[in-house]
Amino acid sequence: MRGAKAGQQSTTTQQAKTTCPYCGVGCGVTATVEAGTLSAVEGDREHPANFGRLCVKGSALHETLGQQGRLTHPRVDGVEVSWDTALSTTTERLNTLRAEYGNHSVAAYLSGQLLTEDYYVANKLFKGFLGTPHLDTNSRLCMASAVVGYKRAFGADAVPCNYEDLEEAELIVLVGSNLAWNHPVLYQRIKVAKERNPLMRLVVIDPRVTDSCEIADLYLGIKPGSDAYLFNGLLAWMAQRRRLDTLYLERHTEGFDDALAAAQQTAGSVAEVAAACDVDPERLETFYYWFASQLHVVTLYSQGVNQSASGTDKCNAIINCHLAGGKIGLPGAGPFSITGQPNAMGGREVGGLANQLAAHMDYHTPGALDLVSRFWTTDSLTPILPEGPGYKAVELFEAIERGEIKALWVMATNPAISLPDAARVRAALEKCPLVIVSECAAHTDLLPYADIVLPASGWSEKDGTVTNSERRISRQRGMLPPPGEARHDWWIICEVAKRLGFAEAFNYAHPWEIFDEHARLSGFENGVDNSTVPGNPQRLFDISGLVGLGRDGYDALAPIQWPVTKAAPHGTARLFEDGEFATANGRAKLLAIKPQGPEQALSAAYPLRLNTGRIRDQWHTMTRTARSPRLMNHRAEPFMDVHPEDAHTAGVMDQGLAVLTAEKGEFRARVRVSNAQRRGEIFVPIHWTDCFTQQARSSALIDSITDPLSGQPESKHGAVALAPLATDWQATLLIAEGATESTPWCTSAYWTRIPMRGCQRWQLANTQSVNDWLAQLKMWLPGDVSVVSQDPTNGRLRAACVKNGQLRWWLMVGPPKELPGLAWLEARFNEAALSDTHRRRLLAGCDDGAADTGPVVCSCHQVGQTTIVNAIREGDTSVEALGARLACGTQCGSCIPELKSLIEEERPNARTKQPLATEVV
Template identity: 75%
Template structure:
């Protein structure tokens, strides 16, 4: 056994991880106590990283036109077909779509190949879907895509404002860090501004549940409130900024009274003015904002409205202060550093920057090769797929992302991919929706195998180390790109043998002709020249890293100089706009979308850890009890959302944290896990005109009950085939991986009310029913398939609420996989699904320790009336802390229930 340090591959917090290795296996992970991003903390996803590994389900060989081939054949096919497309249709017919899951070194060589030598501007990334508006706003106001803050500013702040950010679920480690800081500093205040009451509200001193889309109006009001009450920092404004009067004039175009703003935002005026007073009264204010701000057709303006308020109050460039955009992906920032967006060149240079194109051309030129960089920006993500639809882009290379699920109008994206003459996909998993559209499939390495760097939300570069060999013939993305470049004739410019050499070139380019680094803030020239050993030993460090700042830079703009031509920041006039996706009689509900606590993106990694499926096992629709009653749907009932581009089926969850007239759905489910739960199909493709970011937070939908004749749960051993017929014949289905098998939730259409289940099982499964208990009158059935004394499958027809805890049955599938026969007692208990007297612990609340809701409620009723007491008794909430807000909610619910019971009149 030995240990190795690396970086977590999930959100933009960028946590350090210590992996425990035994031979060629990672047997456990823990937080790196020396990493300044997390100081030893890990969320439940990070803690389960070792459970997501293994060769099962991985892509291990290249495929060309559906046939497995060797690497030489695959690489030659990629090069020949790209070259042929470029020769026949021009450079603009070639494109790439990348991902914040790539390492910086992968990104660098991809950008260099496509923009530098293939000469196409059409290289974009899925970071466009989450961070583009924040980037555009920083550049418009501060002059550079440069987050000014550090995580340590959370400890220094007097006021922390969370806007459009469910930090507790989406960046759990940073949330725990904020929570500890608040405990240590009782004077710190936290304000949460969000249409939903989320778990982040647990530490809020003030909650503002604003109307979706009204954020710019709220912050414009803050700006004028500060101006009218003498709360502007006039000295800072006059010395370091431009544009105050224009920004104020735009903010005053509408009635700027607190009452008018509160009415437009659907807020209580007194609570709104409390926030305005707190913000203007404190100097050390950090505003953390994320997708709730960015994912809008006016997201850039919303970000600038926030930045305006920080500039106006001088709340930037000092400890505990600044507008802080929290990154969604582990390397969204690293991708932008090397030019991963369609409107960028490498090293934070832009097409519109005088001399930038020539500078990159000269740096990349070799003795015999001169790059042919495009003259202007290319298509941003949504526009890129629209150009494929029109037949303009004819060759697309997609790496480490799944636009068939994540983009708006997802069904049209699939149609575009279907018609594209050449689709190349670099992917590590063998079972993703996207592979159905790929002409060439290239097996890529994944976390624990990849070797390079990532950059987190606070500009901190960390090493992601290759700890295991890739399975089969899988290769690193940088290697694949380099090999294709060589076959295209560009080998002299892509003569890399190790990612350390790519990183060195990247570092040198950042400092190339960058004597005045105040204008090009991204500068890591202080890291140039590292050999392989020094690269491998690189410690986490924040850019800029230069000769003047060899240990990095924690905070930007401390001297009040910005990366603009005159060194002054700009306050931007913001005119609030309503969401483009308007509500209508046909679609009267406002749709909100987002991440959930235990899943990541399209679940290709997290679904491999079955305990991460237990908190929210199926796609769902959150709605208020009042709206549910009016629409005729009940809690845990199946329902359908109808959107502009398709339908979404999920299980209704009633919540008092939702606003009336609004619904929330998760972004994670794909066709590999459910039949119709791709949230992208509900959304129109309305874009921010500056950033190109889609409006994913403001859909318009209708909701209706899904009529079903029955519901069933089928557990199947892993080595039995997963028959697609189960899905095609069902009104609804969801696949939920277990530790030792697969769980299928099925629901039948009304015309299937009289299904002969025993005949259906015999026709769909290779093992016929051995045990069954049938109640036709009640519409209930339990059955089990046994082969050679081993459990092979188990079925319950009836509502999921009647299920026993499935851990006992899953262990029986594990015994079967080991070749162990059922004991007579366990065979007798099969139809019950549990040991005699065993209690169902209910839906899992604490994923770390697999503690269920029923067990927690029983403990609360038994007198454990605090989170600490529950932790001592059940261990819930004692590891990553992500479940603590839910534990507190359960405690409050039980207190309220007990109070109602106390008030109830006694029976005579």
């Protein structure tokens, strides 16, 4: 389905199939468009990634759209300009800097949120025609170590598994992955598979007890950073117990002897490995026995492995064990790196990393520079490809800081938040002579550093392809016109390229033409005898079978897994089934691994180990998910999870405010005391930015230490100190949209902004007392106080302003635990005129006798914790019973682990429920 043209509005109802823009699962989405508005989404039942399932983020996609908060006009030096002016200025400034400082003074920083077609033309422009190697991507922050691990072992960045393997496996091992929150649809697939096959086992290896442990048969709460010790120990144990597949090792691998010697030297006995990992020896040996005894084993690993100064070695330690046991190339077997972003893999396919060229070719690939150059040469233009790799992400910003990089073009990402040592990154951006930003959101932490801002299209408007974690290429289809003057990224890049003098090489009229060129390059001289590449080994990435689709074929493209060739026209579900790998001799390589602990060491000043990660209902820096108020309800404020003994030692209280300090910065948030944390360790989320809170950027606590092989930052292993944030008062302010543009309360010691429907919620706290709250309100807020209740003896106050019959703001001074459920107040902000009854109930914040539903547990159906607890106490002591009564847990399933925890906590308080007459007992 094509969207209506700009300025037009369709009156028909249509459906289109597209792909979710969040994680690397790559779920298919069926979207309904009514009267020019995307009104509903549901899972595409025919898409092989999800078969109709969607997580809560995916099911709320239609709630994140709309023009409010979107960039709609180009800006140059803070002034709105025409596209012609913006493009011409971009071209002129790039040319000026290149002429003075050379091609290598120009750089780009891309994103796994871009479509493959956007990525392709960006890589082609910067590396091919601007002649700079300095183009990298935020995939460096999540996938780089997994990429290098695969390339070292298999000779190519090639995930061998597919999602069906999760259902075929006899044993699934989750390592450094909270799959239940970060890839919920895959977690649900595993859960269903376990229900169908009671013999399937799941092992969770993670420093935290996460919701993924809900269906685990074994949990190993390892010491952070000790993964390589554990898997080296597994390799040594397999050899000792003669659980190796010696035939597979002899026929299909090399390097085993060195790998085993290193493992035996560093791992020692089970007891020694258990001590190094801080786990129970018997539980560890149970895992070793399960892994060695089963052939069909899938190990799923993600950021908990990758985001380390030795992340590549950890990946290879895992891969070593699979190769040694022949647990690869089979249904239900293989080392499976789960991608963080929707198109991290698609970006790597086209050369989005600084050490890549295009089509999975690297600078060190024999003859690759010549091959790509000849392919991109036109009648009158010849590329000027750089001779060697460029700066990886952290190195890139260090080069900007040194003054070596003079121009940076950032697309669809926010390095001011996501990169470690964020203050240093911001200082580098401030110093950079030219910062160009292509972005769809009007408010991000990066935009203040931009000299040129180019408004880009977003999901539901963009048209192209993405590749998910199982190598499956799917279409993201444009259904709506971009708002205002926003344009597609590929169009913006090509228009700049044309003005730079490269029109012949960038004369694309539609994304299908870019995809077709990308597919042709993947098959160009790929393993043929007449190639100029010596020996010309066949490149594994090959989608030449998709060449020549034309626009209609491209629009109709069904999800398909690469390689797609003449020999495999319907794609390839699983790699390395024949034991042949993409190395020069066709053998996989086992690596000798020397385990290392975190580089960011603990000290007397910073004695606690920091761990960072995602939460269930948010995505990256919340520019999309925060547009859906219901996604803000599960974890409304930035928080830190703290072990009870650490909380006691530091003097912090559950739901109180605290501050984490590190050598590079600090983090202020609300405390959640949790037994799921190991003692001496603290977890914080990555999502909050300066647009939503004060000093709760996790990246401010992380040093810019990277893996020397992959360049991936060690974002999982900070070192921090914990202390209470002493405040004189706390308050909750709800203020109507558009009621004021100023926010003087943001001078408080702590503030967090929480979007709601029709209003904004602010959680505030300060160290300075307020002697006269009514006078303070006049300074802060427009409009007179309409109703007020004040108790000076305990510092409590509630007040509200009603103007022209509409609620404009509502304030409660006191800790947030005293808040009523805010759904009632939220509804009042959306009323055209308050009734007398509602006006009288404003200070109470709820209807007379209304029960507080508590914090939201089920985001899909907005079911609160208090409501759930009451139902459990009344006898609904199963997830099924709660679902039947309250609907919680019946849609995406992400809240089920939390429901089970509440059931276990409240079971002693539950009464025996009498069966209904219709129930069978």
